[in-house]
Amino acid sequence: MSDIKVLFFDVGGVLLTNGWDRVSRRLACETFGIDWEEFQDRHDFVALDFEKGNLTIGEYLERTVFYRERDFSQAEFIAFMKSQSVAMPDSLALTRELASRGDYLLATLNNESRELNDYRIETFGLRDMFSVFLSSSYLGMAKPHKEIYRVAVEITQYRPEQCAFIDDRELNLECADLAGIRPVHFKDVNQLRESLRYLGVAI
Template identity: 45%
Template structure:
């Protein structure tokens, strides 16, 4: 068996909270007195286009919020969106430690819109321990498209057997496994730490 030389990681749900999930959208509806059901329907109709980098954040917000006059500004709404992100410090510390101790390459493989992704990378210092960002808005594919993982392998210049992938979505781990990439379904810090230790990453 080849030694693990590279970690592929999701961002939302592993290193940080999800950037703009149902809970955050519902809170936005309450905070800005919006019809949540209408906003959420519009979100589902257009969010994929935003996540694959074919729509700017401004255009996305035009479609889900600012298609009519509002008593608040676009900046206040987008600032609220960004403010929903929180770090999981223990996971960031764990990955940083493993990278330093084992000289690992680390790649983020994530579905995120460009502006939100760039904000999260900068705000939480993800570039200090992640070498490559294979983000849906950068490469114009979304998980579970297997091409996301093929692109990540090409960019990292590794073969599947050298990679361990951590994601909180079982389907995404299954898709990567079909390509020969070992995977961990992340549920808690403790379980992921122990599974990493079981393959020699301590």
Template identity: 40%
Template sequence: MSSSSYIKTIFWDIGGVLLTNGWDKDERTEVLSRLGVDLVDYESRHEEANQYWERGLSTAEHFFNVTVLNQNPNLTFAELWPQVCAESKILHPGSFDILGELATSGRYALATLNNESRELNEHRLDAFRLRPFFDYFICSGYVHEMKPHPGIYRAAIEISGHLAETALFIDDKLENCNTAEALGMQAICFESPAQLRDELAQLGLRAA
């Protein structure tokens, strides 16, 4: 199947495709080093706490209390959180161009499909004015499951109201694309805006 007539929904990852990642290794190294936090000590707590935070099962304040603030009593959440948010930046302006063209065309439903805590997701949607581009948002912080677990893809498919075969998924991680394809979706493993535009054209997807 390659005809654009079959594609009804295009699901977009955010971090790595449109923006920098929200709280990945590079971002937390930058912020925590600047604040004098012991990175090795932090990383010993990150993974377990993050499994709850990115699934929307704990709050940002609780996450940072567990991982940072309890060990650094001179640092407050009110001081830390703006610096966490400030690490988010536009990564690929060309991807925004493509997204805008697809949104303007009105030919496809557009949705996010991303791993992110609820609070960072809300910040990034608002700060970078992403909401007008998308019809709805499938985020790990909302549906309580993370890529590449099949559950988040099944939720996306069900919420779309269409068959998996009518969905295209764009993500910069191969393992995430592989799961999408295993569930019947089409996928593009993002490398650059130029490569994305080329692969969309190969699928017959037109933005204008």
């Protein structure tokens, strides 16, 4: 029988498309006629504070987009940002299957700004699957910093070796492994199912 009790899931790239990645930002610049290099330079200065919850989405946009007059509104731009979130149905179905069994504590462990994270939880019904939401914007720290893994494990009150972490980025998994958490590299749903079975997860 598996000793795994907790399954931590990344969200962007595993359950949903990424919320506000480089591809989405470039598309936003093309859509709204914003200079990409200028925007990206400003984004780089404030991105970590945005993800750690130190800036609201309005404050982030004031620094990156609306520092000058625009012919579109903040509301229009935020609507575009939200539209970049798309479900990955097979991954969500597998997660619902795991949640319905009730054998494991399911938690998210992701880097996301507060407003986009709240939107994604609500829009895609993540509360139906997850008991705990450990987002960078709630914890004030981000992957791959070692502290976020330590805090995540402490919140669950299980031992690191009783936890598995599913992510699509190898660096995040390497740092989780250093914290004693069992890493699972997400590539596709079939591979994820097999990787979880290898760890003894009933699915």
